[in-house]
Amino acid sequence: QVQLVESGGGVVQPGGSLRLSCVASGFTFSTYGMHWVRQAQGKGLEWVAFIRDDGSNKYYADSVKGRFTISRDNSKNTLYLQMNSLRVEDTAVYYCARDLWWWGQGTLVTVSS
Amino acid sequence: QSVLTQPPSASGTPGQRVAISCSGSSSNIGSNNVYWYQQLPGTAPKLLIYRNNQRPSGVPDQFSGSKSGTSASLAISGLRSEDEADYYCAAWDDSLSAWVFGGGTKLTVL
Numbered sequence: 238q239v240q241l242v243e244s245g246g247g248v249v250q251p252g253g254s255l256r257l258s259c260v261a262s263g264f265t266f267s268t269y270g271m272h273w274v275r276q277a278q279g280k281g282l283e284w285v286a287f288i289r290d291d292g293s294n295k296y297y298a299d300s301v302k303g304r305f306t307i308s309r310d311n312s313k314n315t316l317y318l319q320m321n322s323l324r325v326e327d328t329a330v331y332y333c334a335r336d337l338w339w340w341g342q343g344t345l346v347t348v349s350s
Numbered sequence: 351q352s353v354l355t356q357p358p359s360a361s362g363t364p365g366q367r368v369a370i371s372c373s374g375s376s377s378n379i380g381s382n383n384v385y386w387y388q389q390l391p392g393t394a395p396k397l398l399i400y401r402n403n404q405r406p407s408g409v410p411d412q413f414s415g416s417k418s419g420t421s422a423s424l425a426i427s428g429l430r431s432e433d434e435a436d437y438y439c440a441a442w443d444d445s446l447s448a449w450v451f452g453g454g455t456k457l458t459v460l
Contacts, residue, residue, distance in 0.1 A: 281352065281451060281453045282454070283451065284448060284451060296447055299448070332394055332395070337440065338397050340395055340396070341394065
């Protein structure tokens, strides 16, 4: 059974940093590309970033490019999202997703002073 | 403003068939596969359709997808109250080198 569990969300001030984690189980993590997708309260889905199975290629939405970094540790079955220079508009539930098929339950990030 | 365009709302009565459209361009829907998701209130999105018209195991055949040119459509037949949810389309965009989502369609079962 595929399981994705996000953690690391919380409240942070504008300009601050946060690192999200997503622990995967139930499949061979090292053979799948992984995504981060976010959703602001009452809004639609917004794709954030993608990393290939071996970490060789990474892609980002323009809205987070240069501020967020996606990475993974295949030995720990864990996906990460390092978020720097956070803005109020980054406030959202952040989901990790395996090749956009399987999704975790999300972790809430609130950027507020 | 989403790259993929969906109607903000749709509705139907129980048993009816409804279709939700998703309009894009040659760089996304026109050249790549379309995915559809269902999001029930307070839950994570669930994949309904992949590669334009394929259903994952466990998704009932009341859901079907199609694609023509730069547009795609999700059809839901035999509408039930539990189908009331938000529906999203998605595709890879070659020009943006990014995945793009539609703005979502809220389906109401009257």
